[in-house]
Amino acid sequence: MTNLRSxxxxxxxxxxCSYLPNREAKTLFVDPQAIIxxxxxxxxxxxGFRRSGRHIYRPHCGECQACISVRIPCTQFRPTRSQKRILARNRDLKVRVVSPQLNREYYQLYERYIIDRHADGDMYPPSEEQFMSFLVEGDQESVxxxxxxxxxxxxxxxxxxxxxxxxxxxxTFFEPAEYKRSLGSYAILWQISECERLKLPYLYLGYWVKDCRKMNYKLAYRPIEMLLDNSWVLIR
Structure with a gap:
């Protein structure tokens, strides 16, 4: 293991700031030339670091500690009634694992999703270059x-x-017309099950920000662990 001090x-x-209005943010990046x-x-x-394309980063905003890393301890997770209904609605779906790539089918779905769900965000307008740099490029074991x-x-x-x-x-991105399936939630539930199948203890969900409405969905998965003062704390 590489010594982080090196x-x-x-x-x-x-x-x-992408999450809170009228806020300034700073970001800490791992040296992009380093082999990680x-x-x-x-x-x-x-x-608490995350990956976006070739960049591994963490918020570094001084006094503001609004961005909290969260992860699900998969063996302890128990779906709610609502989540069980989501699982039932999507029993017909088949899942296939493929290597990261750009093709017409993937990009058209991505484009529809960004235009429908994130036209007011930093990712609009979508582009093939954005898809590649965000989701395909990178040196990690990604699928x-x-x-x-x-x-x-x-x-x-x-x-x-x-x-x-x-x-x-x-x-995760999905077909906007299939909103009744709750596909974003289903993708998380499926990945929790996949972690259990592979005997991997955690599903990392990135950052939760209390005052960011778009982040609220992450607290629907309980118990959940939060990185508070550099220690993972279980929240039931």
Missing amino acids: INFYATPGHH AKDTYSQLSEL FFEFRDRQNKLIALAVSDFLEEGLSAIY
């Missing part, structure tokens, strides 16, 4: 989970990284 880290200047092996990436994830219906139509795709102690859910 890795260079770089902090960005202040920039617009799986064990080191796993260690960084334990410390695409395809979710297909009985007609073999792709209706969701989840991007995840393999860590030594779990999966890190990087991003």
Whole structure:
């Protein structure tokens, strides 16, 4: 395992916060030239770092501690009644694991999703270059989970990284017209089950921000662990 003290880290200047209005954010990046092996990436994830394309980063905002890393201890998770209904609604779906790539089918689904769900966000307008740099490029052990219906139509795709102690859910996008399926929630529930099947203890869900409405869904999965004062705390 690489000694983290041997890795260079770089902090960005202040920039617009993606999560909270009228806030300035700073980000701490791992040296993009460093070779980060799986064990080191796993260690960084334990410390609250995330990956976006080739970049491994963590919020570094001084006094603001709003971004809290969260993960699900998969063997302890128990679905709620609502989550059981979501599982039942999607029993017909088949999941296939493929290597990260850009193709027309993936991009068209991604484009529809961004335009429908995130037209007011930093990811709009979508582009193939954005898809590649965000979801395909990178040096970690990453996979695409395809979710297909009985007609073999792709209706969701989840991007995840393999860590030594779990999966890190990087991003999920899905068919907006299939909103009754709650595909975003189903993708998380499926990945929890996949972690259990692979005997991986955790599913990392990135950051939860209390005052960001779009982040509220993460607390629906209980129990959940939060990284508070550099220690993982179980929240039931």
